[in-house]
Amino acid sequence: MKKQLLSRISLALSLIVVILLTGSLIRQPKEVKANVTHSSFTKQNSNNMTEKLGQANTNFGFKLFSQIFAKDGRKNIFVSPSSVAIALQMTYNGAAGSTKQAMAQTLQLQGISLAELNQSQLALTQTLAKIDPKVQLDIANSLWLREGFPFQPEFLQTTEKYYQAKITNLDFKNPNSVKIINDWVSQNTSSKIPKIIDEIDPSSVLFLINAIYFKGNWEKEFFKSATKEQPFTLLNGTRKQHPLMSQRGKYRYSETSEFQAISLPYGSGRLSMYVFLPKPNIKQADFYRNLTAENWQQWMKQFSYREGEIVLPRFKLEYELTLNEALQALGMGVAFQNQANFSNMTPEQVKIDEVKHKTFVEVNEEGTEAAAVTSVAIMPTAALPTEEPFKMVVDRPFFCAIRDNQTGTILFMGSIVDPK
Structure with missing residues (x-):
């Protein structure tokens, strides 16, 4: 499988204004709309579930970092565990059977139902969006579907409802589809990550992408x-x-x-x-x-x-690696294999092809800017x-x-x- 077709995660330190693709920029592809409304739950339940998910994400983040460090410990490492978790949690909504169990183990989601996960992620995202008037933090998700390929309506509705994902059908045979996806990535990372794919294999069926942008000045700047x-x-x-x-x-x-x-x-x-x-x-x-x-x-x-x-x-660095081995070592190898079960995503037999992580970060006297992009590409199975x-x-x-x-x-x- 070509590496360009696989999941990619990127981080960047820079200011961003999120601009959705419009007809004035490029031809707007047909979008899938889900007629759903956000469910309500008590503030206490929301806080409890958010805390539970936060702990799961922390556990996953450190386990993932440990696997990365074991391989790249003598190099600079800079990752966004939140971005990786969100992209894989969207993918997790499409898993079933042993694949779902393996992903739950890897993502540390044991004891958290799918409904709790999705409600908690929505609550957490909404909380982070209002984090601090002096800090900018944007989280964006998108699904890019191969036109004509069957997807389960509930899966699409869930990602749009709880992950507020932009869902778009594309003709993957049209070279302009690469530009459309890369434009969304670039716009959500202030051009620090100008592209995530070079080409699309006709057998690719789905890209799940998460983008996180952060910009914060120090409370007390350095002179x-x-x-x-x-x-x-x-x-x-x-x-x-x-x-x-x-x-x-x-x-x-x-x-x-x-x-x-x-x-x-x-x-x-x-x-x-x-x-x-x-x-x-x-x-x-x-x-x-x-x-x-x-x-x-x-x-x-x-x-x-x-x-x-x-x-x-002061520091500034770029970092890139493939996460397949790390995720398999953490227990979700079946998701990359021909026997993967994503029947809650599509009635067809598909698997995750590759997960990649690419980062850019800069810290200076004013503060820090950071952004993350995670793309999951789905392919058919083949002292005191x-x-x-x-x-x-x-x-x-x-x-x-x-x-x-x-x-x-x-x-x-x-x-x-x-x-x-």
Whole structure:
């Protein structure tokens, strides 16, 4: 199968205005409309279900990151577990039998019914959309259907109702279809990810795409005049000069015998970037071995306000990998095989061909911008801290994550070994 036909996930740091395709830009394809309305449920039920889904997504995110790190640990890694989860959860709605069970295990959805999942995802998306007037966070989904191929109406209705997906029929034999899909991707990533496919194989039947865009200025921006060229130590011990930003203030901070950690808030403070710097005597592999969802939850409780100084590198990077092996290692190999069961999606026999992840990120004195695109292509089967002011100098490889402090949702996470 051609790699261009498979799932792709991308991240970018940049401002975005979401513009849907219109007749003034290109010929508008026929869209599938589902006559459905959003169901209502109590605020308490919504909060409980959102919390349950948030925990499932966190568990999945760290397990996925662990698999990626095992393969690419000596390289920069930056992924969006939220984007991967949403794209696969849309796909999960079409699964049945052992395929559904395998995907539930991989996505950590045991104990969550399909109805709870979909209602929770809608509630979570709506909550994140109103996250902070000083922060921009956009989540968009789309389904691109092969014209004339049969799909289950309930599957289409569900993705439109709960994932607010744009659903479009396309003639995959028409070369303009590639441009239509890529235009949607580009528009939802401010052109940082200009395309996700180069061509469409006539046997492709569906692309499920998720896009997440985030832009947030630091609650307290770094002064550019304080940024200095200083040594940054790489994994091999080599030291290179790199711009390191610095500022003093009061921060949520934590320190153990293994690491220093700081929370750098955006906007009004609901969203933060968490930076974990392993101590010099701690091996990278040992730190990431302890980076589990369970430990993460405990670490989040250990932060307290402290006066101190943070020195952080500016960084910008691109990253790309195929997720097939990682997802199969987590238990959903059957979804990629000829015996895959997606009968709740289509009466025809189909499978997932490939899942890819591509990222771009940039952090500077003003703040952070990030976006994620996930495309799933469906194919036919063939130590206790003191109260003294701290100093945290991030001049060696570190871990970072962008987190919603209210729901616990982790939008992005990464291991930065070379900030340039």
